[in-house]
Each structure stands twice: as structure tokens, then as C-alpha cells.
Amino acid sequence: MNRLLLIFEGVGMALEAIRSNKVRAALTIAGVAIGVFVVVAMGAVVNGIRASFQQDLQAIGATTFIVQRRSAGINACDGTDEKCPDLRNPPIAFSEWEMIKRLPGIENVIGAIGGNSNFSYKNNRVESVGYDGYSSEWPEVDAADIFPGRNFTKNEHDAGQPVVLVNDTLKTQLFGTSEPIGKPITIDGRQFTVIGIYHPKAGFLKSLQGKGPDTPRAILPLQSAIRHLDAYRNSLTLLVRPRSGAVQSEVMDEVLAATRARRGLKPGMRNNFYLVEQDRLMETFDQLFSAIFSVGLALSAVALLVGGVGVVAIMMISVTERTREIGVRKALGATAATIRWQFLVEAATLTSIGALIGLAIGGLLAWVIRANTVIPATLPLSTVLIALGASAITGVAFGMLPAVRASNLDPIDALRHE
Numbered sequence: 494m495n496r497l498l499l500i501f502e503g504v505g506m507a508l509e510a511i512r513s514n515k516v517r518a519a520l521t522i523a524g525v526a527i528g529v530f531v532v533v534a535m536g537a538v539v540n541g542i543r544a545s546f547q548q549d550l551q552a553i554g555a556t557t558f559i560v561q562r563r564s565a566g567i568n569a570c571d572g573t574d575e576k577c578p579d580l581r582n583p584p585i586a587f588s589e590w591e592m593i594k595r596l597p598g599i600e601n602v603i604g605a606i607g608g609n610s611n612f613s614y615k616n617n618r619v620e621s622v623g624y625d626g627y628s629s630e631w632p633e634v635d636a637a638d639i640f641p642g643r644n645f646t647k648n649e650h651d652a653g654q655p656v657v658l659v660n661d662t663l664k665t666q667l668f669g670t671s672e673p674i675g676k677p678i679t680i681d682g683r684q685f686t687v688i689g690i691y692h693p694k695a696g697f698l699k700s701l702q703g704k705g706p707d708t709p710r711a712i713l714p715l716q717s718a719i720r721h722l723d724a725y726r727n728s729l730t731l732l733v734r735p736r737s738g739a740v741q742s743e744v745m746d747e748v749l750a751a752t753r754a755r756r757g758l759k760p761g762m763r764n765n766f767y768l769v770e771q772d773r774l775m776e777t778f779d780q781l782f783s784a785i786f787s788v789g790l791a792l793s794a795v796a797l798l799v800g801g802v803g804v805v806a807i808m809m810i811s812v813t814e815r816t817r818e819i820g821v822r823k824a825l826g827a828t829a830a831t832i833r834w835q836f837l838v839e840a841a842t843l844t845s846i847g848a849l850i851g852l853a854i855g856g857l858l859a860w861v862i863r864a865n866t867v868i869p870a871t872l873p874l875s876t877v878l879i880a881l882g883a884s885a886i887t888g889v890a891f892g893m894l895p896a897v898r899a900s901n902l903d904p905i906d907a908l909r910h911e
Contacts, residue, residue, distance in 0.1 A: 508842070513814075517807045518843065524800025525847025525887060526854070528793040529880040533855025535789035536876030539782045541859070541868040546778050549696040550771045553634045553732065556741040558770040560585060560593070560731040560748065582765040584727035589752060593733060596751060598744040603732040604628045604715050608724045610681040612659075612711065614667040622663060623703050624680075624711040626718030634732045635693070642674045642689025650714040655721055658689040663709035683721045685713065700867055741770065797883060800847060801891035804840050808895035811839070816902060823904035833900040840892020841885055848884035852877065 563579040587604075594602045606626040612619045625631075629647045632639070645656050657678070664673050673687045691712060699705045718724035735744040745768050752766060812819070819832060855872070862870040 517803060517810070521800050521803030521807055521843055522847040522850065524796055524798075524803055525844045525884050526800075526851040528796035528800060528887075529848045529851025529884055530855045530858075531789050531793040531796060532880045532883065533852055533872060533876055534858050535786050535793075536879075537855060537859035537870040537872050538862065538868065539786055540873045540876070541862065541870035542782065543778065544869050544871075545696050545867060547775070548694075549699055550774060552694065552696070553771070554734055555771070556735045556739070556744075557634060558733050558741065558745055558768055560589075560733060560752070561767050561769065562728075562730075564767050578763075583756070585729045585731060585766065587726070587729065589755060590729065590731055592751060592755060593731065593748055596744075596747055598735055598739045598747050600734045600736045600739075601630050601633065602628075602734070603630050603634055605631075605730045605732060606715055606718055606724050606726065606728055608718060608722060610722055612663065612667060612678060612680055612709075614676065614678045617667050617669075619663060619666050619709055622709050622711060624657075624713060624718065624722075625704070626713055626715035626724055628715055631712065633734060637691045637693045639689045639691045642687070644689060645714050650716055653716040653720040654714060655683060655685040655717055656688045657685040657711050657713040657717075658691045659687060659711045660691055660693060660706065660709065662707060663711060664690050666709055680711075681722055685717075685721075696867060705867060745770065793883070797887045800844060801887045804843055804888060804891040805894060807843070808836060808840055808892055809898070812836070812895050812899045812902075815899075819899055819902050820904045823902070829900035832902075833896045836896035836899050837889055837892050840896070841888035844884040844888035845881075848881055851884075852880060855880075 562582050562584050590602060590604055593599060604627065607623065608626065609621050609623050612622045627635075629645055629650045632644060639658065642658065644658070645654065649656055657680070659667070659673065659678075667673070667678060668676070673690065676687055677684050678687060679685075693699060693704060693706050693710075696705070700708075704710055715724075719726050733744070733748060735741055749764070749768060753764065756765065758764065822832065852872075859870040859872055862868055
């Protein structure tokens, strides 16, 4: 009970110190608030981006993996770097695509090639529009609704028919409010017929790749992209879907062995192609954003340091102003531990106020991001606890010196203090 009363008394003294030293207290609270805000904002954004990233990967399929020419990840070398060993890797061949399709553990293999072209309809022209050349099974790995219209068929794909699907943004820029289905558009001087409007699901990964709903984009048969738009066939990437119930690692081993054998790679020779599973993509994401979050923590530490220095300053002034009061309390029987506890509570109260302000601002920012972007920013409990813990540690650590000084005052000297 006595300890609880001391807590309330310490909180009351902290509020009185804020009223008496408004500028110093404001600087102290602001420093802590900024530090907590940085931690909370970074945590909310990273947590939201990670959730969106996972949703995009789940849309592709939990066991789907990618076969590609070059490595992926933070440590992957740039394909334009002459020293990059991946430059010597042969491209994924169409014959390898057909071979992988025939493997027993495979449900389907979707081919993908990307490019950029100029799109026009009558007097409306949109330059440098990104497009995806897919095989007809692409809806299996791309969460997108097609309405109105339809997807292209396997026969249209294999024959390289000049048909195209456009997303909402490109449709609006080319056709405005008019009906686009069945109308001819020109792509780099070649005529294509619009057969569908697709609505991509918003996601961080898609937005990062320029495939989000706000970016004009099109999808067309892969063979059409090669035959009519001179798409770079050596950039072929394969998305491999294992059969239902198949173990992903076993199917990947199957693809790895078959592709190595087809390429004539002997035991001990390095792979000249890459298999990338979703765990690898998530690992790359975590590495990247862990580094970003670490920078945020460093900035937060600087702000908390500023707040901590403010705690020392305002608490030292408080000790000086209340020296006589401390002497009276000691003369009446207050122990050094009681005085020390009281001042530590006061210091922790100052930093806690700053922490609550930082949490409130960080929560508001998370709400704004969630409401206006594709990132479902949320405040994870771990981040809130880290922020509150950091502010409490700051208060106790920097409030210790003034608290110890107050508790060590000689009661007789303190009573003589004017």
C-alpha cells in the first residue's frame, strides 16, 4: 500500500514538474515521443507490408515455385555486371518448359514474359505500358477477376492470336467510359482485340512490380507477345505448380534433376538456373526490411537519448528545488530507498507520457496508411511492448542519477538549504 501511495505521489510530482518547467518538460516528452513514434511507425509499416507480401505469395499458391535464369535476393548480382556468373547461364528454354510439364509431380507450369509497349485507341495513346505475356493458365497464379469479358484460350495462346486483356486503369485511359470488349487497339503498331477487363488484387508485391490496380497494365498470350511484339523470349520464367498432395521439396528435386540432366550438368558442376520457392522470397523480404527496421531503431535510440538527457536535466532541477523538502521527509523517517523510488517514478512518468503520445501518433499514421494505400499497416503487440519498454528503461536509466543524488542528501544539510 505504501509503495502504491508513493507511485501516485511520484506521478503527481511529475505532473507538477511539467507545469513548473513547461519548456524543459516539453523537450523531454518530445524526445521520447519521437523515439517511440519511429519504432511504432516502422513496426506498423513493416508488419503491414509483410502481411500484404504474404497475401500476394498465397495468391500464387502455397507450393508454387519459380524456375528462372538468374538468382533472386539481396545478395544476387546485377545481371548487367560483367562479373556476374549468372550472365553465363543459358536462358530457360521452351523445350525445358515442355519437359517440366511432363514430369509426374507437376500439376501445371505457367510461362511468363514481361515487356513494355505503347498502347493506343483512336486518339488516345498511353506510352510505355507494362504487359505480361502468360500462358492461358495464368489466373491460377494471379489473383485477378476478369469482368466483363474472358480469358484467352489455350488455342488462342498456341496460335499467337492478337488478343489482350487490359486492367481498369488502362481501360479508363484508352476508352474512358465506353465499352472496350471486342474493340481493336494498337500495341506498338500491331492491332490487338480487347477480350476482357481484369481487376488485379491490390498488394505490396504487385505494386512494387508495377502490377497494382493503379498502374496501367495488360495481359496477353505469351506466344502473341513473342510473335507480334518481339518480346524477349530469353527472359522466359516458369511458375511451377506441384500436384495436390505432392511435397514441394520432392517436386523441386524432380525438376532440378531433370533440368540438370537436360543441360548436361555433371555431378559437382554448379546449377546454371535457379529454383525459387516462396520461403526464399519471404527470407529475402525479411532480410531487407530487418535492415530497414534496424536503421529505424538507431534513429529511435538517438531520439530516446535526447529525451533521456532531458530527464536528467529536469530531474536535477527538481532535486535542487526540493532539497529542503527532501530533508524534511528524511527527518520524518523516509528512507533513502523511498526517496529514490519516488524520483524514479517521477522520471518514468515523464517518459511514459512521451511514449503514449508517440503511440497515439504512430497509431494514427498506421490508420492513415491502411486507409489510403495497399499496405494493411497495423500495430503489432510486440512493437507496442518494445516501445513502452524502451521508454520505461529510458526513464529509469536516466532518472537514476538524480534519484540517487536525492536519496544521498544529508537531512541536516538539506534542512539548511534555502
